[in-house]
Amino acid sequence: MLHTYEFWFVVGSQFLYGPEVLETVAARAAEMADKLNASGNLPCKIVYKVTAKTNAEISDVVREANYQPSCAGIITWCHTFSPSKMWINGFANLQKPYCHFATQYNREIPNEEIDMDFMNLNQAAHGDREHGFIAARLRMPRKVIAGYWQDEDVQKRLGDWMRAAVGVAVSRELKVMRFGDNMREVAVTEGDKVEVQAKLGWQVNTWPVGQLVDTMNAVTDAEIDALMDEYRAAYDFASEDTDFIETVRYQAREEIAMKKMLDAEGCKAFSNTFQDLYGMRQLPGIASQHLMAQGYGYGGEGDWKVAAMTAIIKAMAEGKTGGTNIFSDVKSTDWFYRAVVNSTQYGWIHGYGDGTFRPNNPITRVEVTAIVNNMLGREADVDFVTEHYDELNHFSDLEVSHWGYYHIVEATNDHDYTKPSSGENWTELN
Numbered sequence: 001m002l003h004t005y006e007f008w009f010v011v012g013s014q015f016l017y018g019p020e021v022l023e024t025v026a027a028r029a030a031e032m033a034d035k036l037n038a039s040g041n042l043p044c045k046i047v048y049k050v051t052a053k054t055n056a057e058i059s060d061v062v063r064e065a066n067y068q069p070s071c072a073g074i075i076t077w078c079h080t081f082s083p084s085k086m087w088i089n090g091f092a093n094l095q096k097p098y099c100h101f102a103t104q105y106n107r108e109i110p111n112e113e114i115d116m117d118f119m120n121l122n123q124a125a126h127g128d129r130e131h132g133f134i135a136a137r138l139r140m141p142r143k144v145i146a147g148y149w150q151d152e153d154v155q156k157r158l159g160d161w162m163r164a165a166v167g168v169a170v171s172r173e174l175k176v177m178r179f180g181d182n183m184r185e186v187a188v189t190e191g192d193k194v195e196v197q198a199k200l201g202w203q204v205n206t207w208p209v210g211q212l213v214d215t216m217n218a219v220t221d222a223e224i225d226a227l228m229d230e231y232r233a234a235y236d237f238a239s240e241d242t243d244f245i246e247t248v249r250y251q252a253r254e255e256i257a258m259k260k261m262l263d264a265e266g267c268k269a270f271s272n273t274f275q276d277l278y279g280m281r282q283l284p285g286i287a288s289q290h291l292m293a294q295g296y297g298y299g300g301e302g303d304w305k306v307a308a309m310t311a312i313i314k315a316m317a318e319g320k321t322g323g324t325n326i327f328s329d330v331k332s333t334d335w336f337y338r339a340v341v342n343s344t345q346y347g348w349i350h351g352y353g354d355g356t357f358r359p360n361n362p363i364t365r366v367e368v369t370a371i372v373n374n375m376l377g378r379e380a381d382v383d384f385v386t387e388h389y390d391e392l393n394h395f396s397d398l399e400v401s402h403w404g405y406y407h408i409v410e411a412t413n414d415h416d417y418t419k420p421s422s423g424e425n426w427t428e429l430n
Contacts (some may be wrong), residue, residue, distance in 0.1 A: 001295065002043045002318045005072040007099075008065055009033050009048045009060070012082025012131060017120060026051045028105050032077075032149055041155035043319060044072065044162045052082070058090035066095045069173075073097035073165040075158075077104060078127025084134030093139055097165035099158070100135060102128040102146040167316040170268075172201035174308055177267040179258075180276030182302025187305040196305075204304050207261065209272075213279035215257040227252040231286065234293075235333055248286065255287035262296065268315075269297035269307035271338050273415075289332070306377050308379045327357035334359070348374045366404035369411045380406040381417065381426035391429055 011029040013022060021386060026048075033048040065280060073096045086180045091098075094359045104124035111201045135142050143161045147154035182189040193204045231237075238244065262270060270291075274283045288298045295318075297311025330340050340357060348371055350359045373379065385392065385406065393412045414430040 001170070001317045002163075003045075004070060005162075006045045006070055007162060007165070008061065008071055008074045009046050010061055010074050010076050011048075011051045012076060012078040012087070012127060013051050013053055013080045014082060014086075015053050016078055021052070021080065021120060022051060028079060029077070030186065032105070035160075037151065037156060039150075039152075039155050040090055041152060042159045042162060044166065046075065046367070051079075052086075054087055055086040058087055059093065062090035062094050065154040066093065069169075071096060072162070072169045073099065075099045075101050076131065077101045077103060078124060078131050080123045081127045082131060084130045087131070087134055088138070091140060092134070093153060094140075097143070097161075097166075097168050098135075099143045099145060099161050100131060100268050101133070101149070101158070102144060103334070104150040104153070105149075107148055107150065133364065163316040169311045170312050170315040174200075174202045174269065174311060175265060175267040176204040176269040176271070176297075176304045176308050176311075177204060177262055177265060178204065178206040178274040178302065178304055179212055180302070181206060181272065181273070182271070182304075183273050183275055185257060189299075189301050189305075191305055193304075196308075200308075202304075202308050206307070207265075209276055209278050209280065212261060215260055216253050216280070219253045219256045223256050224249050224252045227256060234290070235286075236331065238333075247282070250282055251284065251286040254280070254282070254284040255290055258284065258287060259291060260277075262291075268295070269299070269304070269311040271299040271302050271304045271307045273300070273302040327351050327355060329356045330359065343371075346375075366402075366408060367400075370404055370407040373410055374405050378410050379423040381424050383408060384426035387410055388429060 009029060009032070011025060013025050015022075017025075029051060030048045033046045036042060050057060050061050052061065053206065062074070074094070076098070077100075102124075104122065106122065109122075110118070113217050132144065143164075145154065145157050147157070149155070191204075193202075196202045196204065231248060231252065237248070258270065262268070270288075272284065272288075272328065279285060288300075292298050292310070292314075295311070295314050297307040297309065297314060299305065299310065301305030323325055327344075330337060334340075338360060340349070340359075344351075349357075392409060395408065395412075398408055410424075415426050415430045416430065417424040417426045419425075
């Protein structure tokens with residue numbers, strides 16, 4: 001998915017500088033695009049498109065970007081000064097995500113050797129100030145990334161923005177297949193399908209469960225056998241009992257049929273509900289799970305909104321290692337699997353140093369305290385605790401060296417505090 005998108009690099013300048021400077025700007029812009037692509041920190045390709053010098057050039061490249069499906073957004077930079085009024089028409093028509101890359105070609109400024117030629121060519125600070133003004137003046141939604149373009153952290157920030165922009169592109173073309181309606185009398189799974197298509201692009205429509213059943217009945221044993229091989233590679237089977245195997249084969253039949261219907265309609269997300277299974281023996285369980293592993297979004301109980309967002313997030317996160325199970329003793333078939341994965345993503349639990357979760361161990365008081373603190377965003381002020389050690393509540397069986405010491409101190413000492421962006425700044429013990 002990600003590799004099918006690209007981002008256009010549009011560099012601002014003007015004819016005032018003459019052909020020699022403009023040729024240098026174009027060469028450096030192409031060089032930057034090549035090195036950024038080779039960095040390994042970007043999920044999508046950057047394509048240098050133009051050194052724009054006129055209103056017409058900018059309007060033309062924006063128009064082309066709007067109508068090119070593979071273009072997920074534009075990245076702008078001003079090597080030299082670029083008068084911002086000539087960007088107004090193009091920006092007014094831009095329909096793709098936009099990132100202002102505030103950087104400069106050289107890492108260092110040669111203060112001792114600087115001359116007018118250098119100053120004439122290298123005006124990124126001046127140009128980016130002007131460029132930033134017009135985007136702010138037009139109240140444009142945008143991402144501004146400031147920093148040196150060859151620094152890894154800057155490249156990774158650019159890569160993160162690319163993933164968000166791909167999410168926008170996927171959203172605008174997303175089709176959701178609903179097998180039947182949502183659960184009867186349930187409000188949270190309802191929604192305004194007209195408004196969501198107008199605002200986000202999602203095309204949400206319903207297909208009859210009877211059509212799914214017809215498609216299931218047409219699935220061959222050979223197709224089921226092939227998918228069963230995939231299941232055996234991915235899952236530990238609890239039994240080889242005939243009834244159990246037949247149940248799993250039925251799930252395979254459901255998955256194959258759903259995938260055929262999804263692919264035929266170009267849908268990347270689907271929903272269903274156990275209230276509408278007419279003609280089916282089972283609610284798709286492993287079938288839905290295995291489709292999600294392939295990038296499809298799914299929402300239970302007819303929740304098409306969850307299905308759509310899951311598909312978008314999966315597209316954005318392609319190739320990332322986060323957001324999945326990190327524990328060697330937690331399997332995808334465990335009843336608590338999703339709770340563990342979600343809690344890990346939220347930062348509520350971290351497991352043990354050997355990479356295990358130990359789900360069958362009794363949970364200790366300090367572990368419960370740590371989880372609650374993490375859920376509430378509470379964190380002891382280590383400096384304050386150290387300075388006021390003698391004033392704190394203590395426990396004879398809890399040493400400062402214990403991993404949970406500060407969690408217990410946080411929970412058992414009443415205190416006033418302020419809340420910065422992270423952690424706590426304690427001000428007084430009560």
